[in-house]
Amino acid sequence: MLQEERQNIIINQINLHHKVLTTDLSKLLNVSLDTVRRDLHELEESGRIVKVHGGAVSKSFHLPFQQPQVYAREEKKEIAYKALGLFKEGMNVLMGGGTIMLELARIIPKNHKGTVFTVSPLVALEIAQRSTIRVILIGGEVSHDAYVCTGPTVISQLSELRVDLSFIGANGLSVKDGLTDNDWDVMQVKKALMKASDKTAVLSISEKLDTTQKMQVSPLRSFECIITELSPNDKRLQKYAKVTKVV
Amino acid sequence: MLQEERQNIIINQINLHHKVLTTDLSKLLNVSLDTVRRDLHELEESGRIVKVHGGAVSKSFHLPFQQPQVYAREEKKEIAYKALGLFKEGMNVLMGGGTIMLELARIIPKNHKGTVFTVSPLVALEIAQRSTIRVILIGGEVSHDAYVCTGPTVISQLSELRVDLSFIGANGLSVKDGLTDNDWDVMQVKKALMKASDKTAVLSISEKLDTTQKMQVSPLRSFECIITELSPNDKRLQKYAKVTKVV
DNA sequence: AGAAATAATGCACGAATCAGCAAAATAAAA
DNA sequence: TTTTATTTTGCTGATTCGTGCATTATTTCT
Numbered sequence: 258m259l260q261e262e263r264q265n266i267i268i269n270q271i272n273l274h275h276k277v278l279t280t281d282l283s284k285l286l287n288v289s290l291d292t293v294r295r296d297l298h299e300l301e302e303s304g305r306i307v308k309v310h311g312g313a314v315s316k317s318f319h320l321p322f323q324q325p326q327v328y329a330r331e332e333k334k335e336i337a338y339k340a341l342g343l344f345k346e347g348m349n350v351l352m353g354g355g356t357i358m359l360e361l362a363r364i365i366p367k368n369h370k371g372t373v374f375t376v377s378p379l380v381a382l383e384i385a386q387r388s389t390i391r392v393i394l395i396g397g398e399v400s401h402d403a404y405v406c407t408g409p410t411v412i413s414q415l416s417e418l419r420v421d422l423s424f425i426g427a428n429g430l431s432v433k434d435g436l437t438d439n440d441w442d443v444m445q446v447k448k449a450l451m452k453a454s455d456k457t458a459v460l461s462i463s464e465k466l467d468t469t470q471k472m473q474v475s476p477l478r479s480f481e482c483i484i485t486e487l488s489p490n491d492k493r494l495q496k497y498a499k500v501t502k503v504v
Numbered sequence: 505m506l507q508e509e510r511q512n513i514i515i516n517q518i519n520l521h522h523k524v525l526t527t528d529l530s531k532l533l534n535v536s537l538d539t540v541r542r543d544l545h546e547l548e549e550s551g552r553i554v555k556v557h558g559g560a561v562s563k564s565f566h567l568p569f570q571q572p573q574v575y576a577r578e579e580k581k582e583i584a585y586k587a588l589g590l591f592k593e594g595m596n597v598l599m600g601g602g603t604i605m606l607e608l609a610r611i612i613p614k615n616h617k618g619t620v621f622t623v624s625p626l627v628a629l630e631i632a633q634r635s636t637i638r639v640i641l642i643g644g645e646v647s648h649d650a651y652v653c654t655g656p657t658v659i660s661q662l663s664e665l666r667v668d669l670s671f672i673g674a675n676g677l678s679v680k681d682g683l684t685d686n687d688w689d690v691m692q693v694k695k696a697l698m699k700a701s702d703k704t705a706v707l708s709i710s711e712k713l714d715t716t717q718k719m720q721v722s723p724l725r726s727f728e729c730i731i732t733e734l735s736p737n738d739k740r741l742q743k744y745a746k747v748t749k750v751v
Numbered sequence: 752a753g754a755a756a757t758a759a760t761g762c763a764c765g766a767a768t769c770a771g772c773a774a775a776a777t778a779a780a781a
Numbered sequence: 782t783t784t785t786a787t788t789t790t791g792c793t794g795a796t797t798c799g800t801g802c803a804t805t806a807t808t809t810c811t
């Protein structure tokens with residue numbers, strides 16, 4: 258077998274699986290490990306792949322220093338725009354935390370009528386800064402990782418509140434387990450958010466669909482709708498559409 | 505499984521959920537805790553994530569509030585350092601809003617013991633971000649100009665609170681009129697802050713000495729001390745020193 | 752302050768890598 | 782074709798790398 262032929266096969270395998278193991282290639286091509294290694298070395302020199310210990314990965318798979326400021330920013334913006342459509346003039350809404358909420362906060366029109374309640378200091382500041390809308394921040398202990406107010410104060414304040422609509426971000430979302438979270442305090446807050454509102458919309462990027470975290474916030478059917486960046490008739494959403502509205 | 509592959513999965517999990525636990529990753533990836541820890545270590549070294557006790561959090565969850573030009577920054581830092589001297593280990597303190605408070609928030613040591621209550625979302629976020637100290641945000645309507653929580657909710661929550669010490673920024677400060685402010689809501693909040701604390705320290709740059717605003721918060725004598733960037737025996741402070749302590 | 756959870760450290764073992772060398776294959780020249 | 786030069790391949794041993802385990806620190810919770 259020619260060297261070039263072999264290397265083409267290797268490239269092919271990498272494109273196919275994003276990664277290859279040196280030992281696998283050795284068996285597949287019936288050559289020694291050294292030969293495979295030398296091939297990988299050359300392919301790396303010519304910049305076609307990235308060699309790692311144990312094998313090699315495709316260049317796109319190995320993201321060298323790409324550090325997005327906000328992960329999946331565009332998708333989240335898209336979701337925020339859809340959500341904004343539900344926020345009619347004069348409504349009182351309740352917003353949770355997370356990057357999607359921040360995007361939503363950014364696009365609320367300056368003179369929108371209504372009141373926003375939120376447990377997220379960041380959301381509160383963003384809205385207060387950009388718009389003249391009334392912002393009520395529900396205070397409590399500030400969580401060190403999610404930057405959201407949590408704790409009994411939050412729960413009790415929310416229990417005295419009644420709003421038309423709430424927006425909640427998702428950590429895990431699946432048909433079977435509904436909305437799930439991995440932080441007990443945050444889970445409690447989300448439950449309270451839902452209790453305080455007539456309707457609740459879940460905002461989530463599609464990547465979180467069919468994932469489950471440790472604790473359940475609420476089953477799917479209790480939500481007014483699920484908002485993702487996907488088209489409502491996307492295949493991935495169909496099983497959700499049977500239980501609740503998808504947007 | 506390739507190391508590279510594993511680390512990509514970890515990054516992805518963190519992007520999705522902002523925070524991951526070492527034990528969860530260990531189960532998810534079917535490797536020992538040590539391996540996960542080493543991965544997290546490497547990812548931190550290359551600057552892609554931030555490691556915390558028990559797991560790791562996303563680096564990209566950075567706070568977008570910027571502070572372009574702070575007037576008299578150096579003087580304010582100086583004041584903040586003096587104020588920090590009063591914040592002993594284990595104390596519960598209450599902080600108002602304003603740029604001096606932000607400087608104070610920035611210099612609180614990472615592992616300082618104690619609890620901070622504040623009506624300023626900015627202060628709360630700054631502390632929550634930089635330190636492991638407990639931060640309780642007193643919620644309410646977010647003022648559009650001072651970015652401080654105001655209104656009846658704040659007042660009533662503060663009335664149920666009792667702390668050792670509070671730090672308040674000044675808008676106007678004079679021997680004759682004491683601490684004065686020009687915003688009715690903020691004035692009310694400051695009054696409530698004082699009522700909730702055993703002692704109150706006023707933080708002010710010297711420029712505001714001998715100035716008076718429309719509404720009085722409290723006369724001078726009710727303060728434990730006044731903190732400025734000046735030396736305590738500066739000429740300008742002498743008339744204040746007759747009424748209360750100056751630092 | 753004590754108990755439990757989490758992290759760091761040192762060690763051992765196997766797997767992967769590398770360098771140099773000899774054999775084999777291929778290409779080029781006589 | 783034979784001979785020679787060049788490239789490619791496989792092997793050996795030394796070395797590094799990745800992983801898990803045991804032990805010791807550190808942190809957190811109560």
